[in-house]
Amino acid sequence: LQHYEVDGNPQLLDSLLEHKPRAIPQTLIHGDCTIDNVLVADNSVETFIDLSGVAYGDPRYDVALAIRSFIYDKSLLNAFYKGYTLLRLSKEEFDYFDGGLYEFF
Template sequence: MNEGLFIKLEELIGSIYEIEKLNEQGCTSEVRRIITDHRSYLLKSAFKERYRKWLNTEAQVLKKLNTEKLISVPEYFGFILEKNSSHLIMSFEGGLTLTTALNRAPSSTERKALIKSFGEFLHQFHEKKPLEILRNSSDWLEEQLIKAQFYVENGQTEGSLKLLNHLKTNKPLSVIPTMIHGDCTTDNVFVIDGAVKLFIDVAGMTVGDPRYDESLAIREFINNPEDLAAFYDGYKRYRVTEEEFKYFDQGLYEFF
């Protein structure tokens, strides 16, 4: 870490004891644990332009939610903008991603309990009255399609123009918007004491289409009826149709 960044960090959180790179790294950022006299922090750093923008958005979301304490996310401590990198400082949470927890689950009973808790956690989140501070637009899906178009035109996505045009002409009938995580895979929820209790990676958190979260949540379980049943034991709001699942998981998600 360069000295300038180190000094700025200490200004924010006090004397630093130790910095360690986490074993589990994300795809778009570098994550480190920072230990001070008082506590541990998570430093999330991004270097590519597009990922720096996402990190900035994540910082804004965490900052807004800090005052609310209504949604379970890490606590926000600061954002540092450097010439070629951006850095978000949040609370270090003692837990592990659901992906890791499932890989380590010692029995199918524990596996199902974890998946059910994910369903319950997402159910409760979608049932909450949307926070207006999280809303970006009145039409979330339209906003995503515009973003996707920009990424296609600028060669920043694996999704094709053909797929995008298909998504534009085959929009699912709209549903009542709810708060959504916006990248609700098993990688981005945290298991604490045996149950899913926290969202991480919250750049996409806003008011939007809950079927997007639901589709990404079940993508790892879709071919396993027992896993899927466990999820819907917890998530009781609505079940996406096969068509809706495909639209969101194999359609829209391709662009992000």
């Protein structure tokens, strides 16, 4: 907030700090894991592009970004989780990362 222009605000930051989800092990994350940064061929993920945001972080951040465009489409969401079996986000986790933390990046 002090050094960069972001969409977040002090109230959102306070809320994020107050409602932080339980800690889970950090992993290597993409940092911008949206559907346009994943190349798929023959129904399989082939590679990721735009790796400028790769870092160690909370994998729920990547999952939230990956599902944000179809979060309310149950068939697409179920298809995603059928292929991605590592973790499933709760509604609260999705909101924390997509509608909260993402506002600061």
